[in-house]
Amino acid sequence: MKMVQKTTAFERVNHFVLLVSFFVLTFTGFGFMYSALNWMNTAFGGNAWASVFHKWFGVAFAISAAISIASYIGEALSFDDDDKKWLSVLGGYFDKSLEVPPSGKMNMGQKLFFLIIVVGCGGLISLTGFMLWLGSSMAFAHLFHSLTFFLMVVALPLHIYLATAANPGTFRIMTRGDVPLSFAKKKYGKWVKEEGLD
Amino acid sequence: MANMEKLSGVDITRKRIGLLVTPELCMGCRGCQVACKEWNKLPADRTSNSGTYENPPDLNANTWNKIKFIEPKEKKGQEWLFISQRCMHCGDPGCLRICPVPGAIGKTRDGAVVYNKAKCIGCKLCSVGCPFDIPRFDKNTKISKCHLCFDRTPAGLAPLCAKTCPTGAISYGDRDALIAKAKGMGYKSVYGENSLSGLGVLYAFKEAPEYYGFKGSPGLPGGVSFWRNFLKPLTAIGVGASVAGAFVHYLSIGPDEVTDEGGDA
Numbered sequence: 001m002k003m004v005q006k007t008t009a010f011e012r013v014n015h016f017v018l019l020v021s022f023f024v025l026t027f028t029g030f031g032f033m034y035s036a037l038n039w040m041n042t043a044f045g046g047n048a049w050a051s052v053f054h055k056w057f058g059v060a061f062a063i064s065a066a067i068s069i070a071s072y073i074g075e076a077l078s079f080d081d082d083d084k085k086w087l088s089v090l091g092g093y094f095d096k097s098l099e100v101p102p103s104g105k106m107n108m109g110q111k112l113f114f115l116i117i118v119v120g121c122g123g124l125i126s127l128t129g130f131m132l133w134l135g136s137s138m139a140f141a142h143l144f145h146s147l148t149f150f151l152m153v154v155a156l157p158l159h160i161y162l163a164t165a166a167n168p169g170t171f172r173i174m175t176r177g178d179v180p181l182s183f184a185k186k187k188y189g190k191w192v193k194e195e196g197l198d
Numbered sequence: 199m200a201n202m203e204k205l206s207g208v209d210i211t212r213k214r215i216g217l218l219v220t221p222e223l224c225m226g227c228r229g230c231q232v233a234c235k236e237w238n239k240l241p242a243d244r245t246s247n248s249g250t251y252e253n254p255p256d257l258n259a260n261t262w263n264k265i266k267f268i269e270p271k272e273k274k275g276q277e278w279l280f281i282s283q284r285c286m287h288c289g290d291p292g293c294l295r296i297c298p299v300p301g302a303i304g305k306t307r308d309g310a311v312v313y314n315k316a317k318c319i320g321c322k323l324c325s326v327g328c329p330f331d332i333p334r335f336d337k338n339t340k341i342s343k344c345h346l347c348f349d350r351t352p353a354g355l356a357p358l359c360a361k362t363c364p365t366g367a368i369s370y371g372d373r374d375a376l377i378a379k380a381k382g383m384g385y386k387s388v389y390g391e392n393s394l395s396g397l398g399v400l401y402a403f404k405e406a407p408e409y410y411g412f413k414g415s416p417g418l419p420g421g422v423s424f425w426r427n428f429l430k431p432l433t434a435i436g437v438g439a440s441v442a443g444a445f446v447h448y449l450s451i452g453p454d455e456v457t458d459e460g461g462d463a
Contacts, residue, residue, distance in 0.1 A: 032298035032299070033298070033430065033433070034430070034434070035300045038299075038300050047298070047299045047302075047317065047319050048319050051319040051321065092454070093447070093451070093454070094451060095451075096451065096452075096454075132321070132323075135322055138322065138323065138325065138326045139326045139419060139421050139422075140421075142296070142323060142326050142421065142422075142425070143421040143424070143425060146425050146429050146430075146433075147429065149433065150429060150432060150433045150436060153433060153436070153437055154433075154436040154437060154439075154440045155440070156440070157437065157440040157441045157443075157444050158440055158443070158444060160444075161444035161447070161448070165444075165448050165453055166444075166447065166448065166453050166454060167453065167454050168453055168454075168455055168456070169456060180456075182456065182457070183456045186456050187456070
């Protein structure tokens with residue numbers, strides 16, 4: 001089976017830095033947000049250590065998110081008519097009989113997830129996190145840290161589902177980086193053509 | 199705390215203690231400030247003269263109560279107000295609501311809002327939750343404020359500020375009795391009687407609260423109230439709905455399989 005390379009090793013390592021830091025931040029975040037979930041912080045050595053983990057994994061998250069933003073913002077901001085059509089049929093996710101227009105390296109759903117969750121929320125949650133750490137405008141920072149957390153933590157299960165069970169074969173893009181040519185043609189038809197991978 | 203009324207037959211959680219501050223009786227001696235420092239072993243502050251008798255200029259990690267001096271200009275001349283300030287020991291404390299560490303801030307069953315520096319992680323979020331700008335932070339950025347002498351009151355001793363007050367401007371006792379006392383003295387309304395589930399520190403004001411530099415109707419800061427009543431439950435529900443939605447999608451519409459030929463499965 002002919003395989004095509006979709007991601008570089010650097011991209012995959014960066015994604016796992018983002019993944020691990022996000023999970024550390026989410027678990028300690030839940031531990032701090034809900035007293036009923038405070039037991040989660042025990043796994044990090046208690047609340048004081050959980051606070052240290054939350055801050056420094058926040059730094060890792062912010063750097064990793066910044067690398068992601070720099071890497072994909074160009075692709076994510078280039079929309080064409082097919083992207084609009086993709087959105088109008090919601091990627092065919094709710095009706096398999098609909099015809100889904102071909103996508104470039106990122107489909108419209110991935111672009112929107114990236115722009116809203118990674119760029120918008122990732123940027124704002126990092127900024128407000130540093131504000132809370134340094135004690136500047138804490139009331140504003142606390143509110144927007146919580147609001148962006150809400151959006152991210154609700155989006156996460158959908159992101160995981162879409163990248164695994166909903167689209168079998170996709171997860172390999174973040175582990176080995178290569179996918180079968182047939183898969184790439186169906187999911188990222190325009191990208192395959194542009195890169196001449198056929 | 200468990201519902202003590204159910205457990206014991208007596209609603210002891212509502213037996214709140216408190217302080218009643220009557221600014222008209224205060225002569226600005228600041229004995230309360232000194233007594234507080236003495237009992238709690240808090241060092242004095244080095245300050246400079248800023249043209250007022252008010253000293254130190256603000257609450258800080260070593261000054262848990264102080265007298266605020268206000269000089270409002272009146273038609274007839276000048277007034278000079280002395281108002282004792284400290285943690286208000288809210289019935290529904292914003293600091294406790296926002297504190298991320300269970301047990302770092304707590305409420306005694308007689309209503310004192312207390313803290314445990316050993317558990318405090320120094321995040322300072324309590325200052326966001328407080329409607330009265332009370333929490334201050336020591337050199338380890340841990341919370342430092344009045345705890346209503348919770349190391350005296352269970353033994354039947356009055357907080358030192360009230361005990362030392364020579365004029366009765368600060369009086370200590372059963373909260374309901376203090377409200378009755380203020381009303382008996384002719385004050386129509388008692389500041390803090392109902393706001394924030396009732397403040398532990400009550401003020402007998404003869405003018406509007408704003409005249410003394412107090413908020414007219416204190417409540418939880420808007421952002422904190424939104425976070426606590428709306429965002430916190432919504433986040434929990436949202437995560438559950440998101441996970442459930444993914445499962446339902448998989449079980450009903452199902453995954454987008456790709457065959458080896460690149461077609462739909």
